[in-house]
Amino acid sequence: MELHYKIIGVLLIMLSFIHLTFPKFFNWEQELKSLSLINRQIMRIHTFFIALLLLLMGILCLTSSSDLINTPLGKRIALGLGIFWFIRLLFQFFGYSSRLWRGKSFETAMHIFFSLLWIYFSLVFIGTGVS
Known part of the structure; x- marks a missing residue:
């Protein structure tokens, strides 16, 4: 089971870094122009915190898999x-x-x-x- 946690940890860390590409991949510069400033900032800030949460989940799985399991x-x-x-x-x-x-x-x-x-x-x- 620990191996699964290590795999998930790596996948979550990768997923967190993928979130950093969202603004460019989804063309947010153009797509979000019609939104108010607060809504544009919410999109960017929430995406950052989702990426941070994924990174921390991944680190938890990599460093504490035994504790999570046992x-x-x-x-x-x-x-x-x-x-x-x-x-x-x-x-x-x-x-x-x-x-x-x-x-x-x-x-x-x-x-x-x-x-x-x-x-x-x-x-x-x-x-x-x-x-």
Whole structure:
């Protein structure tokens, strides 16, 4: 099980750095022009804090996998992380319109990839939390 935590840790750290590319990849300079200043800043600041949270989750998984797996507090934290990722999985299907990916090969591949990733995270963390 520790290996899964190490893998998840690396994936979460990678995902945190990917968030840094969002403004350029999603053309926020142009796309967010029509928003008010507060809404533009919320998008950027929330994205930064999501990236920071992902980075810290990844570091936690890499440095404290044994504690997450073997201690009562660690199991509670793992269960909370599992619930978090399961809810994220639900939003993958019910928060985003299928019009964003259906019939588009790259977007469909990303939808499937991230769905599988959220399932993996959910199963590992919930599996630890309920054992």
